[in-house]
Amino acid sequence: MTVAITGASGQLGSRAIENLKTRIDPENIIGLARSPDKASDLGIAVRAFDYTKPETQVAALEGVKTLVLIPTGASADRLGWHLNVINAAKAAGVHRIIYVSMLKTDVSPISIMPDHKKTEEAIRAAGLAYTMLRNPWYYEIWTRTLSAAIQSGELISTIGNGKVTPASRQDLAEAVAAVAADDRHENKIYELGGDEQFTFADLAAEVSRQSGKEVRYKNLPQDEYIEFLNASGLPEWQSEIIADAEGHAEHGWLFDDSKTLSGLIGRPTTTLKDAVAAALT
Ligand SMILES: NC(=O)c1ccc[n+]([C@@H]2O[C@H](COP(=O)([O-])OP(=O)(O)OC[C@H]3O[C@@H](n4cnc5c(N)ncnc54)[C@H](OP(=O)(O)O)[C@@H]3O)[C@@H](O)[C@H]2O)c1
Structure with a gap:
């Protein structure tokens, strides 16, 4: 083969x-x-x-x-x-x-x-x-902006209380x-959702715990979130894709709890704790 x-x-x-x-x-x-x-x-x-x-x-x-x-x-x-x-x-x-x-x-x-x-x-x-x-979305897509969140004390998205299962x-x-x-x-x-399901408030809490600095989740309406992403240096088309996906994620479109991924790879998938730790080191 x-x-x-x-x-x-x-x-x-x-x-x-x-x-x-x-x-x-x-x-x-x-x-x-x-x-x-x-x-x-x-x-x-x-x-x-x-x-x-x-x-x-x-x-x-x-x-x-x-x-x-x-x-x-x-x-x-x-x-x-x-x-x-x-x-x-x-x-x-x-x-x-x-x-x-x-x-x-x-x-x-x-x-x-x-x-x-x-x-x-x-x-x-x-x-x-x-x-x-x-x-699912890669953890890395979301953890790459954590240092900015730690600096500002705010983790910003338009995802509301939506739960996600990245890997x-x-x-x-x-x-x-x-x-x-x-x-x-x-x-x-x-x-292929990851094993762990969490909201962005959970993500902010984990970042606070590991960094020792308080980080809160702040939800923005989609148009304001696009402006925020543009101002952070992303091209507009990319900001629109991210805001669209995270907006839909509020309603479960980036969520899968089948555990098929861990079954395929024969081990638990990366935890939120380990993904944040990897991003902060
Ligand atoms: N699930 C998610 O959260 C998520 C997030 C981002 C992206 N994605 C998708 O997953 C894919 C793989 O992710 P990744 O992290 O491995 O991305 P990556 O590191 O950017 O890799 C993309 C690969 O595509 C190759 N490529 C680009 N244009 C090509 C072309 N015209 N012909 C042949 N190869 C070409 C690149 O080659 P070069 O090295 O020559 O550029 C590179 O090897 C992405 O392309 C995207 O579609 C998924």
């Missing part, structure tokens, strides 16, 4: 490859990277693979049985790039695509979901075997490796 993983130079892809190396012979793993040099320290074969260059993709997928498709960041062309890869996979004789999707993508109202939903649909319509890994990139990378190494995950759709 040969498994190829796109985004091999990225944070999720490289972690997935490191974990997969412990599960199958590294000779059967191929990293696919836009710039192979950036993935040269992974200790596996790396092939050039650019989502924007469909004419090169069939050759790059030669001999691949299982393809892990890690999406690119949100962009106007993302769905088209994913469709290119699916077509190339089919032409190259790939048997299964493992797609790194998002929680509840088939029904979620979050604005970035249509690319994921349509990618899932295209994989199935192509007649390929599949595994859909519907990821770390490492947790989710191990899930990629687990399903890539085992054909029994064929034609399955997994919702």
